[in-house]
Amino acid sequence: AQSVTQLGSHVSVSEGALVLLRCNYSSSVPPYLFWYVQYPNQGLQLLLKYTSAATLVKGINGFEAEFKKSETSFHLTKPSAHMSDAAEYFCAVSVRGNKLVFGAGTILRVKS
Amino acid sequence: KAGVTQTPRYLIKTRGQQVTLSCSPISGHRSVSWYQQTPGQGLQFLFEYFSETQRNKGNFPGRFSGRQFSNSRSEMNVSTLELGDSALYLCASSSPGGDYNEQFFGPGTRLTVL
Numbered sequence: 001a002q003s004v005t006q007l008g009s010h011v012s013v014s015e016g017a018l019v020l021l022r023c024n025y026s027s028s029v030p031p032y033l034f035w036y037v038q039y040p041n042q043g044l045q046l047l048l049k050y051t052s053a054a055t056l057v058k059g060i061n062g063f064e065a066e067f068k069k070s071e072t073s074f075h076l077t078k079p080s081a082h083m084s085d086a087a088e089y090f091c092a093v094s095v096r097g098n099k100l101v102f103g104a105g106t107i108l109r110v111k112s
Numbered sequence: 113k114a115g116v117t118q119t120p121r122y123l124i125k126t127r128g129q130q131v132t133l134s135c136s137p138i139s140g141h142r143s144v145s146w147y148q149q150t151p152g153q154g155l156q157f158l159f160e161y162f163s164e165t166q167r168n169k170g171n172f173p174g175r176f177s178g179r180q181f182s183n184s185r186s187e188m189n190v191s192t193l194e195l196g197d198s199a200l201y202l203c204a205s206s207s208p209g210g211d212y213n214e215q216f217f218g219p220g221t222r223l224t225v226l
Contacts, residue, residue, distance in 0.1 A: 036217075043116070043202055043217035090155065098145050098206055098215060099168045102155035 006103035023091030116218035137205030
């Protein structure tokens with residue numbers, strides 16, 4: 001069975017600082033991996049996805065993630081945080097069809 | 113293109129009642145998936161419908177059911193509501209083809225069970 005672990009339920013960074021949100025996955029077969037963002041009272045928006053092409057994936061809003069098979073990781077980064085990045089971020093894995101297995105989420109706080 | 117729409121956005125029910133939530137996918141999308149989001153359990157997959165057939169199912173009791181119509185609109189029903197069913201229910205749609213298709217999420221229906 002697939003699973004996702006997000007390290008840190010809350011992450012706080014200063015505006016302009018590096019954002020690093022950690023995600024480790026468990027899958028017996030090559031996975032598809034995703035990062036979603038959720039703003040208050042809204043649904044989920046896809047930031048980026050890994051589907052076995054390039055291991056460094058660039059997404060929207062300046063985010064990117066690197067798939068590291070040896071570490072079973074798919075950490076999300078952004079060089080410089082903006083106030084508008086404050087939200088909850090979810091890492092997810094999919095192996096079969098459209099069923100997504102989500103991590104517990106990380107709330108990102110950006111301090112001015 | 114209009115996004116995924118869910119109705120109603122907010123709903124209050126009492127224990128023992130039943131509820132039906134509706135999801136209209138993006139035009140041309142034939143797959144609709146449902147997820148439950150709670151503070152305690154996080155985001156959990158309920159089921160997926162494709163061309164009016166349930167294609168995938170999560171680990172929820174039989175009180176949770178769904179269906180899809182010929183126009184790809186989907187409904188989910190929860191019978192005999194329990195307090196623990198209070199959650200944000202998210203619907204996602206995707207177009208067919210390939211091993212994986214990007215899922216587009218609606219804003220959700222927030223269900224409160226009193």
